Amino acid sequence: MFRSALGKTLGFVGYTIQYGCVAHCAFEYIGEFVACSGPSMEPTITSHDVVFSERLSRHLCRIENGDIVIAKSPFDPHMNICKRVIGLEGDKVCTSGPSDIFKTHQYVPKGHVWLEGDNLRNSTDSRSYGPVPYALIRGRVCLKLWPLHHVGAINQSPTGRVVKRSD
Amino acid sequence: MAQQAGAGRRYIRAFVSGFFVAVPVTVTVLDRFAYVARVEGASMQPSLNPEGNVTGSDVVLLNRWSVRNYQVRRGDIVSVLSPKNPQQKIIKRVIALEGDFIKTLGYKNRYLRVPDGHFWIEGDHHGHSLDSNSFGPVSLGLVHGRASHIIWPPNRWQRIEPSLPPERKPLLNWHGDTTEEED
Numbered sequence: 061m062f063r064s065a066l067g068k069t070l071g072f073v074g075y076t077i078q079y080g081c082v083a084h085c086a087f088e089y090i091g092e093f094v095a096c097s098g099p100s101m102e103p104t105i106t107s108h109d110v111v112f113s114e115r116l117s118r119h120l121c122r123i124e125n126g127d128i129v130i131a132k133s134p135f136d137p138h139m140n141i142c143k144r145v146i147g148l149e150g151d152k153v154c155t156s157g158p159s160d161i162f163k164t165h166q167y168v169p170k171g172h173v174w175l176e177g178d179n180l181r182n183s184t185d186s187r188s189y190g191p192v193p194y195a196l197i198r199g200r201v202c203l204k205l206w207p208l209h210h211v212g213a214i215n216q217s218p219t220g221r222v223v224k225r226s227d
Numbered sequence: 228m229a230q231q232a233g234a235g236r237r238y239i240r241a242f243v244s245g246f247f248v249a250v251p252v253t254v255t256v257l258d259r260f261a262y263v264a265r266v267e268g269a270s271m272q273p274s275l276n277p278e279g280n281v282t283g284s285d286v287v288l289l290n291r292w293s294v295r296n297y298q299v300r301r302g303d304i305v306s307v308l309s310p311k312n313p314q315q316k317i318i319k320r321v322i323a324l325e326g327d328f329i330k331t332l333g334y335k336n337r338y339l340r341v342p343d344g345h346f347w348i349e350g351d352h353h354g355h356s357l358d359s360n361s362f363g364p365v366s367l368g369l370v371h372g373r374a375s376h377i378i379w380p381p382n383r384w385q386r387i388e389p390s391l392p393p394e395r396k397p398l399l400n401w402h403g404d405t406t407e408e409e410d
Contacts, residue, residue, distance in 0.1 A: 077252065078248055078251070078252065080255070081251035081252045081254070081255040082251045084251070084254075084255045084258065084259070085250075085251045085254050085255065088254075088258060089254075121313070121314070132366075132368035133344070133368070134344060134345075134366040134368065135342065135343050135344035135345075135366075136343070136344050137297045137344060137366065137367045137368035137370075138296075138297070169311075170311050170312070171309065171310055171311040171312050171313055172310070193308075193310040193313070193366060193369060194313040195308035195309070195310065195313040195369050196366060196368050196369065
């Protein structure tokens with residue numbers, strides 16, 4: 061009697077560990093669901109939208125200009141930011157806002173990316189804290205899942221600030 | 228014959244199910260709890276690889292559980308995802324945490340306050356190390372693990388204690404919390 065209870069408990073613990081590990085691998089290497097908040101990505105992603113972020117292209121270094129990514133904030137690792145990749149390493153990006161008179165440009169250093177929100181007036185992004193290390197990127201947003209009438213792929217950048225690459 | 232085929236099939240099935248248990252468990256343990264890495268290069272001499280590559284390089288155990296909340300202490304040896312190359316991990320000593328005011332060794336600013344969410348790392352072998360003195364403060368989100376033990380070669384098996392070179396102490400702490408964290 062005691063022995064069967066012990067066996068059942070051990071079996072349950074084993075299954076819990078196994079499925080926990082499978083879940084960890086799925087979230088870490090395939091993708092995760094993220095609820096976004098904040099105005100910085102309007103109108104592409106509004107507050108309380110749920111998106112699916114896939115991790116594979118980050119691990120394979122396939123992030124490209126124009127992708128929307130989830131990254132750890134460089135100033136608070138507990139917080140995640142959701143921004144659009146404007147330029148990869150070596151690209152020349154415009155570091156001033158759209159209404160500034162003097163345009164300033166900068167090359168993105170090696171191993172970094174330039175992130176900007178789609179809502180240029182209300183977004184804290186690389187224009188204020190500079191380029192972000194590539195390794196802080198967690199995943200690429202590929203699908204919008206909520207609200208239901210907007211399910212599907214993510215729109216292109218409405219600002220036209222993404223650096224075009226010739227290659 | 229039929230019995231043999233049945234045994235073979237049973238064997239394959241057991242192998243596949245064992246595979247599907249072992250791989251996720253291993254990956255999770257390596258990601259969450261402990262990671263084993265070989266130290267290359269001379270940047271951490273004399274703490275790690277004291278004789279260069281003469282006797283082979285050291286293997287360290289990286290504790291990933293203790294950095295899950297991005298808590299590092301001054302003097303710890305940590306592995307960090309390189310800000311220059313996301314594929315590479317570097318292993319350095321933590322010199323200063325956010326808010327500390329330090330004197331740099333050859334960075335563009337001679338004195339610097341480490342910004343929020345960042346820390347300052349240096350190799351023990353000054354001049355032979357690519358560290359914060361070349362790329363600046365590093366974001367805490369890049370921390371990968373804390374080196375807790377040297378596990379190879381066996382005659383160097385030891386625990387790594389945090390130790391900060393006295394001349395590299397921060398000059399001033401902006402937040403005013405001068406009390407050191409106790410173990």
